[in-house]
Amino acid sequence: MKLKLFLLLLIGLNCTVFAQKPEQLISKNDVERIIKTLSADDMQGRATFTPGIEKAARFIENEYKNIELLPLSGNTDYRQNFSMFRVTPAVTLVSVNNTILPAENVMAISGAASFNWGNDPDVEIVKIGAEKNFINEYRTLISSNKKTLVLVDPHFEALFKRLAARNQRGSISKEANPNQQLVFVLGDFSEVKAYAVKYTGKVEKLPLFNIAGMIPGKSKKEEYVVFSGHYDHLGIIKPVEGDSIANGADDDASGTTAVIELAKYYKKLNNNERTLIFVAFTAEEIGEFGSAYFATQIDPEKTIAMFNIEMIGKTSKFGPNTAFITGFERSDFGTILQKNLEGTSFKFYPDPYPQQNLFYRSDNASLAKVGVPAHTISTDQIDTDKLYHTVKDELSSLDVNNITATIRAIELSSRSIVSGKDTPKRIPKLEE
Numbered sequence: 477m478k479l480k481l482f483l484l485l486l487i488g489l490n491c492t493v494f495a496q497k498p499e500q501l502i503s504k505n506d507v508e509r510i511i512k513t514l515s516a517d518d519m520q521g522r523a524t525f526t527p528g529i530e531k532a533a534r535f536i537e538n539e540y541k542n543i544e545l546l547p548l549s550g551n552t553d554y555r556q557n558f559s560m561f562r563v564t565p566a567v568t569l570v571s572v573n574n575t576i577l578p579a580e581n582v583m584a585i586s587g588a589a590s591f592n593w594g595n596d597p598d599v600e601i602v603k604i605g606a607e608k609n610f611i612n613e614y615r616t617l618i619s620s621n622k623k624t625l626v627l628v629d630p631h632f633e634a635l636f637k638r639l640a641a642r643n644q645r646g647s648i649s650k651e652a653n654p655n656q657q658l659v660f661v662l663g664d665f666s667e668v669k670a671y672a673v674k675y676t677g678k679v680e681k682l683p684l685f686n687i688a689g690m691i692p693g694k695s696k697k698e699e700y701v702v703f704s705g706h707y708d709h710l711g712i713i714k715p716v717e718g719d720s721i722a723n724g725a726d727d728d729a730s731g732t733t734a735v736i737e738l739a740k741y742y743k744k745l746n747n748n749e750r751t752l753i754f755v756a757f758t759a760e761e762i763g764e765f766g767s768a769y770f771a772t773q774i775d776p777e778k779t780i781a782m783f784n785i786e787m788i789g790k791t792s793k794f795g796p797n798t799a800f801i802t803g804f805e806r807s808d809f810g811t812i813l814q815k816n817l818e819g820t821s822f823k824f825y826p827d828p829y830p831q832q833n834l835f836y837r838s839d840n841a842s843l844a845k846v847g848v849p850a851h852t853i854s855t856d857q858i859d860t861d862k863l864y865h866t867v868k869d870e871l872s873s874l875d876v877n878n879i880t881a882t883i884r885a886i887e888l889s890s891r892s893i894v895s896g897k898d899t900p901k902r903i904p905k906l907e908e
């Protein structure tokens with residue numbers, strides 16, 4: 477009797493962690509604590525390159541440390557550092573046929589700190605007439621590194637002014653090439669007899685970083701499963717009713733919270749056969765630069781799947797206890813997750829907004845492009861969400877139960893991929 481009881485007790489103890497249901501390993505209070513911290517006003521909207529995002533980064537690093545995640549191989553801490561260039565045009569003076577053009581009719585794109593032209597023979601003059609496709613011509617020109625004066629027909633005024641306004645705020649890119657010198661001018665120029673250009677701009681090399689940690693696999697160490705969300709947001713934007721902080725509670729403090737909770741969950745389970753990577757991406761909002769860099773640092777062939785999580789704070793179109801998966805038809809990732817949730821109250825659906833092109837609008841795209849079954853899980857009703865990218869994307873507008881339920885569903889549904897039992901089909905690489 478005694479021995480039997482002892483054995484039962486022993487088995488019971490051993491099994492407690494494994495037998496625990498996700499609802500016992502993750503608490504709504506903890507979810508609320510994390511998202512509240514990340515979306516608080518003192519994070520200043522977590523814009524890339526600001527003190528606000530640094531504060532968010534330190535918080536996430538501290539969570540990773542408490543969970544006891546390891547830095548990625550080759551790293552000494554959780555920061556995956558890289559840098560980008562920010563180019564902000566300062567002054568562009570252009571005269572054509574001895575007449576100085578109004579500033580709003582001029583747009584310069586250059587990686588140089590300054591340049592001056594005066595009827596240079598090496599400057600090419602290109603005309604974009606009303607019959608051409610301005611945006612296509614524009615794209616071709618900005619991918620070249622030539623000295624070009626571009627005469628844009630007044631027919632394109634509205635688009636020209638939108639592009640110019642955006643350009644004036646500065647642009648972020650991987651390289652700042654001083655040989656790229658493009659000056660667009662709006663106007664009706666039948667003949668250019670003389671011109672002069674004086675340009676100065678600010679070129680800055682700025683540091684940024686993802687925050688990544690891992691739990692090495694027990695047996696399949698060289699097979700990676702990635703869980704991700706982006707920790708950056710828009711920062712300070714145009715005030716509405718005295719509030720100018722875009723808190724980004726749903727976008728994407730909710731996804732970042734999920735990443736931290738998933739790390740906590742799998743660390744407690746301690747039975748992952750594959751290596752798990754947990755990453756909070758920077759600079760999603762300004763061009764998915766964080767995930768693009770991450771994709772260059774990981775071997776895509778060894779990356780089995782990516783669970784990217786974006787905006788899970790509000791009930792989905794399909795009702796409570798549901799979420800959708802972008803790019804559902806591109807692999808069998810979604811059907812594996814659905815199968816793993818059979819018999820539970822939660823259900824995953826294919827993305828109901830294919831016209832929104834969501835598959836290419838989040839960080840999963842950076843890995844999908846190189847063939848990884850990389851999908852985004854979301855509950856946002858993006859077609860009618862009035863809070864999206866506004867100062868009103870605050871925790872008070874979210875349902876923490878929805879976030880908690882979605883995280884639990886991701887936990888349960890990812891287990892067969894984490895254990896090595898299921899391997900989703902690859903996505904065809906994007907031809908560029």
Ligand SMILES: [Zn+2]
Nearest residue numbers: 706727728786
């Ligand atoms: Zn987002």
